Amino acid sequence: EVQLVESGGGLVHPGGSLRLSCTASGFSFSDYGMTWVRQAPGKGLEWVSYSSSSSGTIYYTDSVKGRFTISRDNAKNSLFLQMNSLRDEDTAVYYCARGGGWFDSWGQGTLVTVSS
């Protein structure tokens, strides 16, 4: 069974940093591109970042470029999102999802709250 488990969310002040993790199991992690998608409270889904299986191709949505960094450790079946210079508008549940075009498996999400 495919499982994705996010961790690392929490409350942070504006301008602060957080590192999210996503641990995968039940499939060959190194064969798949992986994605972060977020959802602000009561809002819709927003694609955030993508890493190809080898980390050779990485994309970000414009609003996080220069502030967020996606990375992965295939030996540890883990995906990461380093978030710096956090803003109020980054408050959301952050999901990791398997895939780069369609997302056929999702984690349960981790809540990031940016507030003073």
Added chain:
Amino acid sequence: EIVLTQSPATLSLSPGERATLSCRASESVDRYLAWYQQKPGQAPRLLIYDASNRATGIPARFSGSGSGTDFTLTISSLEPEDFAVYYCQQRRNWPPLTFGGGTRVEIK
């Protein structure tokens, strides 16, 4: 950036009725469109990809159609567990991947 517009925002129907949800793209996405279902407090679930292909384990009452800029998700006969929010998503031209704003299917 390709903008996806979903309509209606809310659909009020009774169990057993047919649901028809629309997604319109600001430019052609060919057939590179997916549909997701999200229930409160849960992660989204992939229902349909490439406009009309059901994902693994998705019941046959869910079907997708369309190409280019106009797409439809149809639920042939609503079950109690189908009341949820539905999102469309394109992968024709990215980054960025984009989602529609969602359609809430609620019990009438």
